[in-house]
Amino acid sequence: MTETVQQIFVFLAILGAIVYLARRFTKKSGCGSDCGTSCAAKTLPKAEPHLKDK
Amino acid sequence: MADELFRRVAIAGNPNTGKTTIFNALTGLRQKVGNYPGVTVEKKTGRFFGSHGEAMELIDLPGSYSLQVRSPDEAVARDLLLGRVKDERRPDIIIAVVDASNLDRHLYMAAQMLELGIPVVIAMNMADVAEERGLMIDLVELKQRLGVPIIPMVASKGTGIIELKHAVSRTPLPKPEQRAQLPIVFEREVAQIAKLSGAPSETSRMEAMLYLSLDQQGLAEARLAPAFRSAIAESQSRLLSGGLDPIAAPVDARYDWVSEICAAVIHRRGEDTDGLTISDRLDMFLTHKLWGWVAFIAMMTLMFFCIFTVASYPMDWIEAGVGALKKWTSAQIPPGLFQSLLVDGVLSGVGGVVVFLPQILVLFFFLGLLEDSGYMARAAFIMDRLMSRVGLHGKSFVPMLSSFACAIPGVMATRTIESRKDRLVTILVAPLMSCSARLPVYIVMIAVMLPAASAWQRAGIMLSMYSLGLIAAFAMAWLFKKTLLKSETPMLLLELPPYRAPVVRGIVQRMWERGGIFLRRAGTVILALSIILWAMLTFPKPENPDATQSEVLAHSVAGRMGRAIEPVIAPLGYDWKIGIGLIASFAAREVFVGTMGQIYNIEDADEENEGLREQMRAERRLDGTPLFTPLVCLSLMVFYVLAMQCISTVAIVRRETGGWGWPLFQIGYMTGLAYLGALVVFQGGKLLGFQ
Numbered sequence: 001m002t003e004t005v006q007q008i009f010v011f012l013a014i015l016g017a018i019v020y021l022a023r024r025f026t027k028k029s030g031c032g033s034d035c036g037t038s039c040a041a042k043t044l045p046k047a048e049p050h051l052k053d054k
Numbered sequence: 055m056a057d058e059l060f061r062r063v064a065i066a067g068n069p070n071t072g073k074t075t076i077f078n079a080l081t082g083l084r085q086k087v088g089n090y091p092g093v094t095v096e097k098k099t100g101r102f103f104g105s106h107g108e109a110m111e112l113i114d115l116p117g118s119y120s121l122q123v124r125s126p127d128e129a130v131a132r133d134l135l136l137g138r139v140k141d142e143r144r145p146d147i148i149i150a151v152v153d154a155s156n157l158d159r160h161l162y163m164a165a166q167m168l169e170l171g172i173p174v175v176i177a178m179n180m181a182d183v184a185e186e187r188g189l190m191i192d193l194v195e196l197k198q199r200l201g202v203p204i205i206p207m208v209a210s211k212g213t214g215i216i217e218l219k220h221a222v223s224r225t226p227l228p229k230p231e232q233r234a235q236l237p238i239v240f241e242r243e244v245a246q247i248a249k250l251s252g253a254p255s256e257t258s259r260m261e262a263m264l265y266l267s268l269d270q271q272g273l274a275e276a277r278l279a280p281a282f283r284s285a286i287a288e289s290q291s292r293l294l295s296g297g298l299d300p301i302a303a304p305v306d307a308r309y310d311w312v313s314e315i316c317a318a319v320i321h322r323r324g325e326d327t328d329g330l331t332i333s334d335r336l337d338m339f340l341t342h343k344l345w346g347w348v349a350f351i352a353m354m355t356l357m358f359f360c361i362f363t364v365a366s367y368p369m370d371w372i373e374a375g376v377g378a379l380k381k382w383t384s385a386q387i388p389p390g391l392f393q394s395l396l397v398d399g400v401l402s403g404v405g406g407v408v409v410f411l412p413q414i415l416v417l418f419f420f421l422g423l424l425e426d427s428g429y430m431a432r433a434a435f436i437m438d439r440l441m442s443r444v445g446l447h448g449k450s451f452v453p454m455l456s457s458f459a460c461a462i463p464g465v466m467a468t469r470t471i472e473s474r475k476d477r478l479v480t481i482l483v484a485p486l487m488s489c490s491a492r493l494p495v496y497i498v499m500i501a502v503m504l505p506a507a508s509a510w511q512r513a514g515i516m517l518s519m520y521s522l523g524l525i526a527a528f529a530m531a532w533l534f535k536k537t538l539l540k541s542e543t544p545m546l547l548l549e550l551p552p553y554r555a556p557v558v559r560g561i562v563q564r565m566w567e568r569g570g571i572f573l574r575r576a577g578t579v580i581l582a583l584s585i586i587l588w589a590m591l592t593f594p595k596p597e598n599p600d601a602t603q604s605e606v607l608a609h610s611v612a613g614r615m616g617r618a619i620e621p622v623i624a625p626l627g628y629d630w631k632i633g634i635g636l637i638a639s640f641a642a643r644e645v646f647v648g649t650m651g652q653i654y655n656i657e658d659a660d661e662e663n664e665g666l667r668e669q670m671r672a673e674r675r676l677d678g679t680p681l682f683t684p685l686v687c688l689s690l691m692v693f694y695v696l697a698m699q700c701i702s703t704v705a706i707v708r709r710e711t712g713g714w715g716w717p718l719f720q721i722g723y724m725t726g727l728a729y730l731g732a733l734v735v736f737q738g739g740k741l742l743g744f745q
Binding site (some may be wrong): 021045 | 388390391392393395578579583585586682701705
């Protein structure tokens with residue numbers, strides 16, 4: 001493997017990593033986390049103000 | 055359009071009745087379940103096949119005590135059942151899940167669902183618990199009184215699932231005809247408001263009742279047309295002048311109906327001598343003012359002991375495997391940039407994190423045991439004594455305890471909290487709880503700090519780090535409640551679920567999932583961060599080709615950044631290399647360990663691969679003194695207990711608070727607190743003569 005080939009691989013790896021992170025953390029719906037929690041929720045409905053219940 | 059063809063089935067009911075267990079059993083999915091209320095905070099959907107092979111859509115709704123909602127998670131259920139969600143069809147059938155051992159309380163929500171004009175099937179879960187408690191339920195009578203199918207179930211064992219499937223597959227599905235009789239005057243007002251509301255005829259009655267139950271503030275905030283608002287206000291005052299409270303009247307009528315039904319269908323089969331169940335006896339000890347804490351601390355210590363003992367063997371194997379892989383890669387690829395990227399960047403960075411997989415699995419094994427057995431609710435109960443003193447809402451316990459695993463589900467779990475201020479306080483302090491990403495940092499620092507310590511001693515230090523996070527969370531919550539987010543502290547009304555034997559399959563399944571998440575994260579985010587960090591540690595190269603590895607590192611972008619912040623972190627006992635770790639781990643805490651692995655691997659490139667802990671122990675300052683003294687290790691651990699250092703949590707806080715203000719404030723206060731804590735430890739320790 002020549003030095004040029006190594007440089008190309010390195011360049012592609014760095015580019016790939018940057019693109020991956022940028023896409024992941026700019027996703028509108030998610031938070032970029034792998035916490036296992038479903039991130040399907042959009043805007044949550046506002047809770048009604050302090051309603052009384054029995 | 056194809057969705058229109060599916061029958062939509064919604065699962066609804068009180069919290070902690072086993073709705074998600076039923077959902078998982080029907081769909082074969084693995085949504086998180088736990089033996090405490092508030093595990094599900096948003097709706098989940100799945101598909102299943104009815105008894106004739108027809109596909110149906112199943113919706114698991116967050117638990118709710120009533121359609122008169124008080125918190126955001128409860129609103130999810132109400133909005134779907136009332137068809138308020140835009141572009142989403144109302145369910146065709148509701149599975150109302152009730153706890154057979156608590157019918158008198160759980161039938162209230164079911165009674166409301168009977169008024170929605172949608173076919174209802176009642177899944178009477180936990181029939182085994184009711185039987186253990188000596189409760190005999192007359193199913194024929196109950197079915198007759200409610201007028202809908204009743205399916206007795208033990209969902210955790212799969213009992214009753216086939217019958218439930220059969221019940222929801224029936225065609226046509228009859229709509230419920232029985233319901234609580236509300237006062238005629240009240241019904242008349244409801245009919246008037248329903249007519250004016252403009253809601254579809256099937257839901258207008260319930261919508262009208264919800265409007266009538268709004269108080270003045272609620273009416274003001276409900277964004278209603280002025281004419282409609284005044285019509286509601288007039289109705290309310292007419293009811294009040296007639297001696298009927300518009301909020302309490304329907305509630306009382308439903309409870310009276312439910313009490314009447316329960317009195318007729320529940321029969322007690324002789325109680326045991328003192329009327330105490332096994333759960334009651336265990337609770338006398340586990341929720342005791344003193345012994346409750348002793349048991350809690352003992353359980354946590356045992357958990358950490360196992361993390362240091364049981365997990366250390368597989369950890370050594372993985373570490374040896376990563377070392378062998380590095381050697382093999384070095385032998386296969388000729389020296390050069392790409393070899394360095396793979397060995398010093400990827401394998402050191404990712405490998406440095408992956409070695410902690412066994413510890414993560416042990417942690418989740420114990421958390422699974424505590425959650426499934428029902429102990430978590432007891433932990434919340436004993437903690438509430440402290441929480442209420444600092445003004446924290448009682449419902450903050452689920453978010454706080456969830457944050458021991460990861461702050462993200464913790465922050466999302468705050469949706470169960472009604473008051474926005476209390477919810478914000480909990481969101482602000484939840485990331486102070488030690489999450490699983492901090493575990494690798496603690497383990498490495500404890501190993502470097504005390505190489506000869508016993509597993510019990512290490513477990514003790516780990517426990518104190520977790521306790522520090524808890525104390526810091528309480529202290530900050532107290533401060534926020536006294537200053538920024540002043541509000542009354544509501545009382546905690548917590549239903550203690552009966553203890554249940556944890557299902558081993560469920561715990562193993564959860565360990566598998568969490569292990570998968572950890573590895574996926576290592577193979578994606580951590581991998582990408584390691585590559586970028588390697589580039590920052592490698593470029594630009596110094597002009598002098600004979601420069602030493604340390605000089606190369608110091609010349610790099612990361613090295614320069616580390617040196618730039620060195621004056622700020624020097625008072626904490628850190629050098630510029632630790633500074634690089636602090637900067638790199640802003641995205642994710644565990645990256646600190648990988649970064650240290652990368653730095654020392656690049657520096658010691660010509661030497662035999664040593665474990666990271668040995669490399670850190672051998673690291674010296676310019677004057678030849680060891681860098682990682684016990685005081686520096688402790689100061690670093692304290693920093694990581696208190697610092698935010700998690701970009702995913704920042705993102706979720708932004709989403710949940712609806713802006714950048716609170717997350718930025720959170721980053722600021724936590725970083726400040728972390729700096730202050732680390733400074734006090736290091737400088738205070740030095741003053742006391744420690745090293």
